[in-house]
Amino acid sequence: MLNIVIFGPPGAGKGTQSQLLIDQFNLIHLSTGDILRGEIAQGTELGIKAKSIMDRGDLVPDEVVIGMIRSILEKNPNAKGFIFDGFPRTTVQAESLDQMLNELNTSISTMLSLDVDVDELTKRLLERGKSSGRADDANESIIRNRIKEYNKKTAPLKKFYAKQNKLQSITGVGSVDSIYTKICEAIDQIK
Ligand code: B4P
DSSP: OEEEEEEOSTTSSHHHHHHHHHHHHTOEEEEHHHHHHHHHHHTOHHHHHHHHHHHHTOOOOHHHHHHHHHHHHHHOTTOSEEEEESOOOSHHHHHHHHHHHHHTTOOOOEEEEEEOOHHHHHHHHHHHHHHHOOHHHHOHHHHHHHHHHIIIIITTHHHHHHHTTOEEEEEOOSOHHHHHHHHHHHHHHHO
């Protein structure tokens, strides 16, 4: 199985690159952000609870997102692999993911970490906010909070995967296609 964690701060291009990867490698795309926004759109109990947290740019509780991932893994026993996009975002989530994959006799193949500076991230998200309708893209102070949450709780996961020899850092600035080419080269390294 090919199991990829696509990693990076908000606006680094995780969702954008995941779309290209799922087509080429026939993987199942697991974006916790998309799943949560789907719950909000459907007005479920989970969505109602998640909305105010996401609108502030804070992280949704670990047990909520871990439960969502577990249920999708269980529903896809014959998958060729998964792209984890926006998950894990905390050490607890990363440890749970390792454990869940271990129970399925598989593991993370690589973590692809997209590096983008704060000014570029802010610019991209404000631009997306003009049309996305996402409250968390709409104002600079919320975007700064998302980046702060990332630096505090999520960025340490680079060390977590580096210790397992799975971290590959990729420059996330440039055209979408040029970044995708570098991502494919990184995947070739592990094949
Ligand atoms: P996400 O949905 O994961 O949102 P994101 O970090 O903004 O990434 P996204 O994939 O959407 O953006 P991308 O970088 O592709 O999370 C939203 C919220 O959900 C979180 O704040 C949190 O509250 C909650 N949540 C989700 N997962 C969670 C978890 N595991 N635990 C707890 N809470 C969780 O793209 C950004 C923009 O850049 C786009 O407009 C794109 O077109 C543009 N772009 C991409 N590549 C570019 C390039 N090369 N050049 C120029 N622009 C580019």
